[in-house]
Amino acid sequence: MAKTPNESGDRAPSRRLASLGRGLIYAVAVAGGILIYAYGFQVTQVSLEEARSPSRQERLVRILRALAEPDLVEYDEQETTAETSVWVPCPKTLPAFEPPSGTPSLSLEPRCGAPGERITAVGNGFPPGADGRVYFVPPNGIRLSQAEFRADTDGAFSVSIQLPERASPEVQTVLAAFQRNVGAPRLTRNAYDTWDKIVETVFMALLGTTFGTMVAVPLSFLAARNLMKDITGTVGGLALIVMALPVGALLGAIVSRVALAGSAAVTSSPFATAVVASASLAVVARTLRWAMPSEETSTPSLRIRAARIVALLVASLLGLLGSVLAARLMSYVGDQLAELLGLAAFIGTFLADLGDVLELILGAAAVGGVAVVVASLSGTLGARLRPRLPPSARRPYDLTLSALAGAVLGLLLGAFLAWLYRLVDVRVTVVAPAAVGAVVGLLLGWRAGTGDTFPIGLVVYNLTRTVLNVLRAVEPLIMVIVVAVWVGIGPFAGVLALSLHTVAALGKLFSEDVETIQSGPLEAVTATGATRLQMIVYAVVPQIVPTYVSLTMYRWDINVRLSTIIGFAGGGGIGFLLSQNANLGNYRAASAQILAIALVVTAMDYLSTYLRGKAV
Amino acid sequence: MRAGTSEPAMLSIRHLSKTYEGGVRALTDVSFDVPDGQFLAIIGLSGSGKSTLLRCINRLVEPTSGQIVWDGVDITAASRDETRRIRRQIGMVFQHFNLVHRSSVLTNVLAGRLGYVTPAWSLVNHFPKADVAKAMHELNRVGIPDKAHSRADELSGGQQQRVGVARALMQDPRMILADEPVASLDPVLAHSIMQYLELINREDNVMVLCSLHFLDLVHRYADRAIALNEGRLVFDGAPQEIDHARFKAIYGQDAERVG
Numbered sequence: 001m002a003k004t005p006n007e008s009g010d011r012a013p014s015r016r017l018a019s020l021g022r023g024l025i026y027a028v029a030v031a032g033g034i035l036i037y038a039y040g041f042q043v044t045q046v047s048l049e050e051a052r053s054p055s056r057q058e059r060l061v062r063i064l065r066a067l068a069e070p071d072l073v074e075y076d077e078q079e080t081t082a083e084t085s086v087w088v089p090c091p092k093t094l095p096a097f098e099p100p101s102g103t104p105s106l107s108l109e110p111r112c113g114a115p116g117e118r119i120t121a122v123g124n125g126f127p128p129g130a131d132g133r134v135y136f137v138p139p140n141g142i143r144l145s146q147a148e149f150r151a152d153t154d155g156a157f158s159v160s161i162q163l164p165e166r167a168s169p170e171v172q173t174v175l176a177a178f179q180r181n182v183g184a185p186r187l188t189r190n191a192y193d194t195w196d197k198i199v200e201t202v203f204m205a206l207l208g209t210t211f212g213t214m215v216a217v218p219l220s221f222l223a224a225r226n227l228m229k230d231i232t233g234t235v236g237g238l239a240l241i242v243m244a245l246p247v248g249a250l251l252g253a254i255v256s257r258v259a260l261a262g263s264a265a266v267t268s269s270p271f272a273t274a275v276v277a278s279a280s281l282a283v284v285a286r287t288l289r290w291a292m293p294s295e296e297t298s299t300p301s302l303r304i305r306a307a308r309i310v311a312l313l314v315a316s317l318l319g320l321l322g323s324v325l326a327a328r329l330m331s332y333v334g335d336q337l338a339e340l341l342g343l344a345a346f347i348g349t350f351l352a353d354l355g356d357v358l359e360l361i362l363g364a365a366a367v368g369g370v371a372v373v374v375a376s377l378s379g380t381l382g383a384r385l386r387p388r389l390p391p392s393a394r395r396p397y398d399l400t401l402s403a404l405a406g407a408v409l410g411l412l413l414g415a416f417l418a419w420l421y422r423l424v425d426v427r428v429t430v431v432a433p434a435a436v437g438a439v440v441g442l443l444l445g446w447r448a449g450t451g452d453t454f455p456i457g458l459v460v461y462n463l464t465r466t467v468l469n470v471l472r473a474v475e476p477l478i479m480v481i482v483v484a485v486w487v488g489i490g491p492f493a494g495v496l497a498l499s500l501h502t503v504a505a506l507g508k509l510f511s512e513d514v515e516t517i518q519s520g521p522l523e524a525v526t527a528t529g530a531t532r533l534q535m536i537v538y539a540v541v542p543q544i545v546p547t548y549v550s551l552t553m554y555r556w557d558i559n560v561r562l563s564t565i566i567g568f569a570g571g572g573g574i575g576f577l578l579s580q581n582a583n584l585g586n587y588r589a590a591s592a593q594i595l596a597i598a599l600v601v602t603a604m605d606y607l608s609t610y611l612r613g614k615a616v
Numbered sequence: 617m618r619a620g621t622s623e624p625a626m627l628s629i630r631h632l633s634k635t636y637e638g639g640v641r642a643l644t645d646v647s648f649d650v651p652d653g654q655f656l657a658i659i660g661l662s663g664s665g666k667s668t669l670l671r672c673i674n675r676l677v678e679p680t681s682g683q684i685v686w687d688g689v690d691i692t693a694a695s696r697d698e699t700r701r702i703r704r705q706i707g708m709v710f711q712h713f714n715l716v717h718r719s720s721v722l723t724n725v726l727a728g729r730l731g732y733v734t735p736a737w738s739l740v741n742h743f744p745k746a747d748v749a750k751a752m753h754e755l756n757r758v759g760i761p762d763k764a765h766s767r768a769d770e771l772s773g774g775q776q777q778r779v780g781v782a783r784a785l786m787q788d789p790r791m792i793l794a795d796e797p798v799a800s801l802d803p804v805l806a807h808s809i810m811q812y813l814e815l816i817n818r819e820d821n822v823m824v825l826c827s828l829h830f831l832d833l834v835h836r837y838a839d840r841a842i843a844l845n846e847g848r849l850v851f852d853g854a855p856q857e858i859d860h861a862r863f864k865a866i867y868g869q870d871a872e873r874v875g
Binding site: 288292293294295383518520521523524525526527528529530531533534537538539542543545546 | 674676695696700701702703704705706707708710712713714715716717718719723727728729730731732733734735736737738739741742743744746747780783786787793
């Protein structure tokens with residue numbers, strides 16, 4: 001653009017000023033940068049002094065050479081020696097020199113000396129390149145290593161050795177010895193250990209990924225904004241659900257205890273267990289088919305619906321009992337199989353453990369399930385009740401409930417704190433939390449207003465996101481320290497830590513994928529009258545499957561990497577072995593483990609890339 | 617505004633308004649009645665509120681105020697469960713078909729039955745045999761029975777919209793909402809899809825509310841047309857009544873007729 005002279009005349013000084021200012025800013029930035037890095041060098045103790053010291057360099061070279069020779073195979077060794085006599089100090093008359101006979105041979109120059117004197121040992125006729133040691137052998141026959149040697153291409157060497165400080169009238173011996181490998185190579189103990197541990201490592205990664213993914217998938221829906229933002233309700237409804245959850249959980253705990261006790265009564269004989277389990281599960285299947293007809297075009301009457309709810313409740317109780325029995329049966333059969341199968345005993349043990357885990361999960365599922373049922377029932381009840389109230393009573397109703405819910409949450413928090421810090425003062429553990437909770441609930445209820453547009457979904461979304469973020473901030477190496485306290489040092493601790501971290505990482509990645517799906521199919525399926533769950537199964541799940549598979553593979557890859565080092569913190573796997581060997585200075589053994597890790601990680605990398613390519 | 621015809625009003629929209637969260641007024645005080653079995657075209661510029669109006673009827677969009685009464689039932693006051701039972705009687709056809717691409721055509725059509733089947737069974741992809749047979753029947757009706765096991769995104773645009781129509785038919789609908797059903801298709805395909813809607817309207821006596829861009833389609837298929845301009849009802853009458861002056865009122869003074 002053309003400028004008038006007047007314009008450029010006006011601008012020139014200001015431009016100069018601006019460039020001066022910019023220069024100043026640059027100078028300050030550079031100075032600041034230098035300061036930051038100078039301080040950084042000091043804090044991190046960057047120093048080449050240590051690195052230059054010869055003793056350190058020598059150690060480094062030794063370790064590098066050890067690493068280059070992984071401790072994987074060994075041979076039978078055969079020792080070849082050559083020896084010659086030595087006198088300390090020199091006797092009055094030195095016996096006549098006999099030229100060394102045979103190969104290899106060793107001679108000294110001179111053949112005697114004062115205590116502590118250095119003399120030269122010369123070897124001849126050794127295999128070229130043979131590595132060995134020169135020993136001084138006093139009369140008691142114990143070899144004292146004096147020097148290392150390596151024969152040259154002619155099979156000769158010459159090293160300086162020191163004579164002992166103690167004089168002796170007797171004839172003593174200097175001996176040169178080297179080892180030669182004979183026979184076929186065989187794997188070392190360390191190689192077997194490395195194999196065991198690398199298998200353990202890969203399976204730790206597999207289990208951690210599997211468990212983590214199983215939890216991350218449902219969580220990812222709760223952490224997806226596009227699925228959650230439309231879930232709204234009244235403040236009162238939310239308050240009812242919040243209050244019903246702990247009550248339901250308590251009820252569920254009682255139910256699961258009763259079911260466990262009930263099942264204990266019949267588990268005396270495996271046969272009775274099998275019969276009762278299959279009978280109750282069959283009854284459950286029949287009941288479900290009656291209470292949940294596959295399709296209904298008209299709304300059933302209230303009485304039928306009530307009967308169905310009762311039937312479903314009874315069915316779930318029976319189902320719980322039957323499942324617990326089935327789990328017990330599984331443990332029993334597994335134990336029996338473990339004894340019978342011999343080499344394949346791990347299959348039986350697996351079955352037994354699976355039964356054990358199933359029982360644990362069933363107990364937790366009963367607690368969670370009853371909590372959800374009670375919460376959703378009370379939510380429905382609230383939703384039915386509220387519209388029947390006169391409009392003027394709705395706000396007080398909402399506010400009362402939200403204050404009550406706040407008080408309940410406060411009480412729960414108080415009870416938790418009382419347990420954690422072992423508090424006994426009722427004012428601190430009961431009165432204050434309830435009062436504060438009620439006030440906070442009241443205020444939140446007041447702010448949320450009266451409409452039925454309170455964003456319950458977004459509350460859940462933000463809670464889930466927060467939990468995932470906090471969980472992700474803790475590295476699995478740190479998690480495993482805590483977990484190892486609980487379940488003991490070993491691979492299981494590693495599996496739990498990896499699972500936990502996988503939940504956090506995949507939960508976030510999955511939910512971000514859900515947020516990018518097309519909304520059209522969601523709208524279309526919702527328009528057919530589908531429930532939210534049906535909408536997720538028919539419109540969301542098909543869209544996310546490829547990415548979920550790909551992300552899970554990717555996570556497995558990461559988990560293999562993590563599981564190789566999680567042993568450093570007590571998580572089992574190959575890292576445990578590696579850290580031990582590194583600390584003991586067994587660098588050749590450690591080298592084998594490093595090699596194994598490199599191989600497995602590279603292989604996993606290729607495998608996961610290949611499988612991901614197939615999945616998408 | 618023109619009063620409804622002498623037949624008893626089946627769908628009645630009263631003083632419907634919708635203001636979106638950002639403050640956008642999509643609909644302002646829209647009222648009209650639709651008798652049973654009518655083919656109603658909704659016309660207007662893009663952004664005039666046609667989509668919002670259709671989505672208010674099955675509550676995909678929550679109206680801000682006003683009432684929608686259908687067959688004596690106040691849709692706007694329905695609870696969540698009641699809304700689902702109302703929705704399952706209203707088929708919807710979309711401009712971009714809104715099929716689940718990675719699912720098979722059959723699964724996409726069966727999805728139309730989700731409002732009827734018990735949720736627990738459908739979650740494990742179990743549908744009654746009768747529903748599967750019905751899905752094949754509907755696919756037959758729209759002329760693509762051989763595509764049942766293809767993936768939805770392997771189909772051409774016209775075929776995808778037929779799947780969309782079949783999905784709506786699976787619901788045994790008493791009303792069909794069609795949101796620009798042919799705007800993404802070429803004229804030949806457009807007519808074939810419109811003929812399916814016409815067939816459903818005539819044979820099954822299903823009320824059709826269809827938003828359209830092209831006036832020749834309105835003339836050819838609709839019994840009656842309403843027009844929206846910036847969320848307000850500006851015309852309600854027979855398609856033939858849209859003369860030059862009314863056209864300018866609906867589409868603005870600068871608009872030219874193209875078809």
